[in-house]
Amino acid sequence: MWDSRTPGIPDELFERTEEVPITKEDVRALVISKLRLREGQSAIDVGCGSGSITVELCLQTRGEVHAIDFDQNAIELTKKNLKKFGVSAHVVQGKAQDVLPELPQVDAVVVGGTWGDAGKVIELAVGRLKKGGRIVIDTILIETMYHALAKVSELQLADIDVTQVTIAKARKVTTGTMMLARNPVLLISATKP
Template sequence: MASPLWSYVTPGIPDELFENLPGIPMSQREIRLLMLCQLRLKSTSVLWDIGAGTGTIPVEAGLLCPAGQMIAVERDEEVARLIRRNCDRFGVHNVTIIEGNAPDCLKSLPMPPDRVCIEGGRSIKDILTEVWHHLNPHGRVVATAANLESLYKISESFAELHARNIEVVQSAINRLETRGTNQTFAAVDPIFVLSGEKVD
């Protein structure tokens, strides 16, 4: 799908093209690329993005899969409006925004997913358990962890849910930045990206 701001068929929209608000988390471009790669989207995928933040994942996935359906779950009303503005900026029309708290709101989402992206979340184990009930067979879940505690909880949940084909990737990314008259490499905070599949 063509976008007025991003006319390429590849993902990797620069962070600065998205509207953002102070204090609202945004998956940085390189992390987003890892997540999209691990989601293994199909042209007709139904994706749930839980804790959608600025909406970078639904926007990118919506552009990649114009025949698919993206459902962005966000508990904060102002942030949900931000997601809508970013969808409008990129001309993405296949994103449905649901305002609600996960895992409670997941029971009433309009269609079961075959792909789920979970970005953070204090109730990550409860969210994963609820997601698993709705996930279609052979569906994939991708979750991020920014600290050891989240990494442990996601890993433990995947084991309890009998997830298969589990993969764990830790990012190690440096970006070239200009500081004064010099160019230097600045590290992007490392993130764990975990993925697993439901086999039945």
């Protein structure tokens, strides 16, 4: 389905619904890049939504990948997208706070959903990281960024990087092409020392 070794699968290739969010292709490419993945590594996708990041993790690592979401619609959509792209992951419905402690140590974690409890979810996610493992937190909420920055600092993570991404995509209109802005996204990445 996706033969390229680069991340950023076009959004239109994924199964989608109005009820379940998708991390857009440009943001996914940055998230995957900041994880600094290698083949054979393992990963967790917290708040998997449509499964777009889960699919990208599977394709990039070809290792063990776990996906978590509390929403049954998201779980079903993630499973459809995994099947569509011919990859597999361990998909679990539940709150991250309940599921993370049961998962194995991994090389990378993406936190895309914290359900209002960013500090606790990030602490549990870092607890699942192996030494030298990478975490990326992506959010559109300033409050989540605030709590995430406080937690990664408290946990004394290394190589902390904060990036705000503002993307606009072209759309044809009668008189030419206009750029339509998407929500700015905040990315926090760090390494477990």
